[in-house]
Amino acid sequence: MGRRDELAEAGVRLLARDGIRALTHRAVDVEAGLPAGSTTYYARTRRELTGLVVAHITEQLASDLRELSIPASLEDATAVQIASAFLDEIARREDAQAARFALLFELRGDDELRGPLTAADPVRFALIDTARAILDAIGVADLQEAAVDMVGLIDALLLYRTAGAGPVDPTRVLTAYLTGLRRVGSPPA
Template sequence: MGRREDLADAGVRLTARGGVRALTHRAVDAEAGVPAGSTSYYASTRRELTALVVARITEQLATELGALRLPRALDDATVVEVAATFLQALADRADAQAARLALLLELRGDDTLRAPLTDADPVRVALLSTAQDLLDRIGVADPAGSAVDLVGLVDALLLYRVAAIAPMDDRAVLGAYVAGLPRS
């Protein structure tokens, strides 16, 4: 891993712990254990620093999505297992998810920086496409619309985990959702 990734990872950790306001060049230098001013070489402005963190989170999501393997034969239980496994992979990167949630809130007025974290990003489009494919293959009547809901449900379950709101039985929640979908 290179210096840019190390700095981005330090920015992710800082944002996860202290929100977007904790993301400063000086704090990233200290968190990464590099000489003062190092971060400014890679991201000279606060906006560029935020973009560096957003890009790292998006890159990690793309990696998780790329590692997802869809079985040939699908039924409701298999779709639930695929979604739960993906949820676990995302939850394993708790700092990245906490930073992502903080950035989503903080960047509400900045469509350009926020886009990679929302459905406007190619990675999120691929995620929705994968969810749609899963639901289509089990005969869901509106796989496109239900895919948006499924991804939103996974995000909500992820929020519960990352923010330690309350324990949830992810598979039971996902199972109830999938079982209740109208079929064609």
């Protein structure tokens, strides 16, 4: 792990633990166990420091996504298992997800920094393509809208898990979603 990654990881931990106001150059230096001024060498302003953390979170998600493989044909239960396993994988980076959600709210007025955390990011397009591949493999007809909805659903499940907002069973929710897609896409009986 390079110095930039060390600093970004320290920033992620600070954001997750202490909130957005804790993200300062000095605090990142301390969190990373580096001499004072180290963070400033890589990110001169607080905005650049925030951008460093945002880029790190996005790169981690892209890396997790590249490791995912979708077969050409799936049963619904297998599709749910794949989606649940991916949710588990990205949820394992709990600090990164907590930081991401905090930044989504904090950066509402900054489209440039917020963009990589939202639907405007190429990683989000890759997530939608992955959802589309899962849905295509089980034979869902309206792939584009359903894929966007599936990514939103997984993101909501991730928020609930990361925030400890309440007990939600991702397998049950994803199964209900896919079952609902089948009913909507099926011809009337």
